[in-house]
Amino acid sequence: MRETRTKKTKTVCTFCGVGCSFEVWTKGREILKVQPTSDAPANGISTCIKGKFGWDFVNSEERLTKPLIRRGDHFEEATWDEALDLIANKLGGIKDQFGGNAIGFISSSKVTNEENYLMQKLARQIFATNNVDNCSRYCQSPATDGLLRTVGYGGDAGTIQDIAGAGLVIVVGANPTEGHPVLATRVKRAHKLKGQKLIVSDLRKHEMAERADLYIHPKQGSDHAWIAAVAKYMIEQGWHDQTFIEERVSGFDVFVKSIEKxxxxxxxxxxxxAKEHLIQIAAMIHEADGVCVLWGMGVTQNTGGSNTSAAISNLLLVTGNxxxxxxxxxxxxxHNNVQGACDFGTLPAWLPGYQHIADDAARKKFELAWETSIPANPGLDNIQMLQAIEAGELKAMYLMGEEMAWVDSNANHVHDALSRLDFFVVQDIFLTKTAQFADVVLPAAPSLEKEGTFTNTERRIQRLYQVMEPMGEAKPDWWILREVANRLGAGWNYQCPGDIMDEAAVLSPIFAGVDYARLEGWDSLLWPVAKDGTDTPLLYTERFNFPDGKARLAPVEWILPVQMPEAYDLLLNNGRLLEHFHEGNMTNKSKGIQHKFPEVFVEVSPELADARGIAEGTLVRLESPYGAIRVRAVITDRVQGNELYLPMHSVSDQSAVNLLTGTATDQNTHTPAYKQTKVRMQVI
Ligand code: SF4
Structure with a gap:
């Protein structure tokens, strides 16, 4: 029966890590308006354009509404039983023939904490493999790695509100105004009204860089060098925090030696x-009452992304910040749930709650609870899975909610690898490019059609409530995973996402006190959460997350950017636009957004445009060693000299950025070095 009643339902935005929550007013499937309220813990009465107007995709005619099974070169609609039985038979058969390590599982920050938990449980309990990863491999794994090495947790140190109280905010390789708009508003307000100082380091002079007290433009991939130099200079000046270091930090002497050069x-x-600017940065840190460093993919998507993240944490430690x-x-x-996807264990080396797979006691706890045997060695990450497909070792893959075919670097190579799989399952809301390589495609429900929790960038766990029924025969991802697991003999009895959270809380000390009753309505919890429900808005007040309670300065080396043949003479930077989410396959369905940005473009500096005879709107061909695209030029002084900027929101064979990006990765985490892309440009 058609719903005629107007209702409002609390949900959490699905478009970025700020984790804004708000009420969605609906009549049936019609979304009437999105209304933030002062009760929302991360955003209050604020949202951005995506949170307000980015929801048309939910009612798109392109939504998947029935399971699809490949028959030759096309898909045919199937019943749920047919699709699920086929998946269980095929994956079970591959496990029997080649072992569980012949299968890879890829999860996503687009889905809930509970669904991430079940994806890694499916891999580990049923297939006894740690070949499970999520899309943070493409963006924030290096930041997590740098923090795990130095302070012991991979999450933000405090709350978004806390940032507004800093004396100095340093933004490195991030564009919060477009990537994290509501958080950016907090910083801009503190800068304007409270005298907070602001330093921005970025290749591109974006809106927040324009506002900064100091804007620096380091050579591509060199942030580590200036951060280490500032730390060294401050120690030489006696501007380090000797008391903090003596009481709370280990490894100071080795660290000092490591930054000698x-x-x-x-x-x-x-x-x-310029040296004067480096001294100015050191002086501003010395004079500030509290320093927060915010960083993004301009840092992490480099060959030295994890070492630079550790260098940032080192600087904060020696200055007592x-x-x-x-x-x-x-x-x-x-993404909105990058933090939660990692927290709930879709990582090849980590069980839920950051319990390492090599920790015998932790692993045995899960083995006992799940009546299985889990390997003690880390599994394959997303990047290694593709290599294993090429080597003939990975036969099948199960992917949930990730547009890997456009999001991973060197897309032509990804397409080739996916086409070689013996069996490939994709569950998503659209027939994505990735899904077109699949053998079975399952129609999933987006966030407005299901319950669960998301965890935002400040480690805040929040509930989302079901706004409307799933479209057609679409199902929540947790329901689909349960049905697949049970066909393989799992006996999972979850009736709702709250049951899944209850299990995760029992097995993960950092979630010990998380339960749905404590997350009712606008209530939220920031992990670690003690059994009595006490949460932790601010980390490290008493101790760092190591056995001796002390932080560890990491003696890390600067990893030089990759070299490219000279014929590729232009540096291609890439990133977000305010209006779009990721590869764009959701926000592109919103008419207003599509009208405003019908196609991506490449930003060209005025000097380069002059030299190459390029005018506004000129069609150009960009070519790297990995592929070529065609886009129109926008001439702007946001970029300098031979540096270009291409938004990443295209899924077109003509203009997707990852047809150009290459094979280099961060040394520790294998995150692709998307920001180290060189191209040549021709006017068409
Ligand atoms: Fe959504 Fe992020 Fe915008 Fe908030 S700032 S409304 S979470 S996209």
Whole structure:
């Protein structure tokens, strides 16, 4: 029966890591309006354009509404029983023939915490493999790695509100105004009204860079060098926090030795940042009452992304900038649930709650609870899975909610690898490019059609409530995973996402006190959460997350950017636009947004445009060693010299950025070095 009643339902935005919550007013499937309220813990009465107007995709005619099974070169509609039986038979058969390690599982930050938990449980309990990963591999794994090495948790040090209390905010390789708009508003307000100082380091002079007290433009991939030089200079000046270091930090002498070469002269030569500016940064940190460093993919998507993340944390440690409001490390999570996907164990080396797979006691706890045997070695990450497909070792893949075919680097290579799989399952809301390589495609329900929790960039766990029924025969991802597992003998008895959270809480000390009753309505919890429900808005007030309670300065080396043949003479930077989410296959369905940005473009500096005879709107061909695209030029002084900027929101064979990006990765985490892309450009 058609719903005629108007109702409002609380949900959590699905478009970025700020985790805005608000009420959605609906009549049936019609979305009448999105209304934030002062009760929302992360955003109050604020949202951005995506949160307000980005929801048309939910009612798109392109939604998947029935399971699809490949028959030759086309898909045919199937019943749920047919599709689920086929998946169970095929995956079970591959496990029997080749072992569980012949299968890979890829999860996503687009789905809930509970669904991430079940994806890794499916891999580990039923297939006894740690070949499970999520899309943070493409963005924020290096930040998590750098923080795990230095302070012991991979999350933001405090709350978004705490950032507003900092004396100085340093933004490195991030564009919060477009990537994290509501968080950016907090910083801009504190800068304007409370005298907060602001430093921005970025290749591109974006809106927040224009506002900064100091904007620096380091050479591509050189942030580590200037950060280490500032730390060295501050220690030489006696501007480090000796008491904090003696009481709360280990490894100081080894760290000092490790940064010997990062003199101001060396850093100026390597980064292009004038010595005077490096001294100015050091002085601003010294004078500030609390320093927060915010960083994004301009740092992490480099060959040295994880070492640079550790270098940021080192600088905060030697200056005593942890453990109080308005101080600490804030890696900005891109998707809404990047944090939660990692927290709930869709990582090849980590069980839920950051319990390492090599920790015998932790692993045995899960083995006992799940009546299985889990390997003690880390499994394959997303990047290694593709290599294993090429080597003939990975036969099948199960992917949930990730547009891997356009999001992973070197897309032509990804397409080739996916086409070689013996069996491939995709569950998504659209027949994505990735799904077109699948053998079975399952119609999933987006966030407005299901219940669950998301965790935002500040480690805040929030509930979302079902706004409307799933379209057609679409089902929540947790329901689909349960049905697949049970066909393989799992006996999962979850009746709702709250049951799944209850299990995760029992097995993960950092979620011990998380339950749905404590998350009712606008209530939220920031992990770690003690059994009595006490949560932790601010980390490291008493101890860092290591057995001795001390932080560990990491003696890390700057990893030089990859070299490319000289024929590729232009640096291609890439990132977000305010109006779009990720590859764009959701926000492109919103008429207003599509009208405003019908196609992506490449930003060209005025000097380069002059030299190449390029005018506004000129069609150009960009070519890298990995592929070529065609886009129109926009001439702007946001970019300088031979640097270009291409938004990443295209899924077109003509203009997708990842047809150009290459094979280099971060040394520790294998996150693709998307930001180290060189191209040549021709006017068409
Ligand atoms: Fe908030 Fe981010 Fe959603 Fe905008 S996109 S409404 S800032 S969560």
């Amino acid at each position: 990062y003199t101001l002269d060396y850093a100026e030569k390597q980064t292009g940042i 942890y453990g109080r409001p308005g101080a600490g490390a804030y890696p900005l999570r891109g």
